[in-house]
């Protein structure tokens with residue numbers, strides 16, 4: 001299966017992506033995680049990504065698209081994948097469609113996590129205290145949310161029009177949300 005998981009910062013994408021990938025035996029590919037690994041290793045890409053991430057801005061499409069294209073060409077993605085945090089812009093949507101077109105491997109589904117605003121903030125501030133991620137300050141969280149609303153939320157309309165979108169309530173515990181996603185996966189696999 002070829003899946004996307006989409007949702008605002010703090011919606012639990014990365015957390016749930018691991019559950020889904022384990023169940024479907026596909027790689028979970030998080031663009032945020034790949035960028036953070038490159039920032040930590042101080043690669044040329046990491047040096048570019050760092051300034052955008054720390055400001056809560058999106059890393060430029062060209063950089064992100066090249067990275068995802070390379071990752072999807074690896075052999076473990078041949079029979080499926082779960083993309084977490086990509087695409088985030090309409091330009092990335094178009095790029096993903098171009099990447100998948102030659103292999104005739106369209107997406108199977110897009111899972112959107114919907115979470116109340118106060119819950120999102122609470123989770124990210126909690127993570128800021130426990131993990132100290134550079135982009136989890138109140139100011140940067142607010143910018144990330146603003147960008148999500150302006151640039152990423154509109155993508156859900158595109159996937160709804162294609163009949164691919166599955167909206168899941170992302171409020172509640174990790175286990176509650178995982179159980180709701182499992183029901184959606186059951187329907188997709190039936």
Ligand code: B4P
Pocket residue numbers: 008009010011012013014015016030031032033035052053056057058059060064084085086087088092123124127135144170171172173174175177
């Ligand atoms: P991401 O790493 O994708 O950051 P995120 O949106 O906060 O998602 P994340 O997966 O970390 O958090 P989650 O909601 O699972 O991106 C970081 C940055 O990278 C972006 O701002 C951007 O600069 C750059 N970037 C990434 N992809 C890009 C792209 N395609 N184009 C351009 N730039 C890109 O979880 C948040 C917290 O909530 C966690 O601590 C988790 O433990 C907790 N949590 C989750 N579910 C919970 C639950 N049910 N109950 C309680 N806590 C829960």
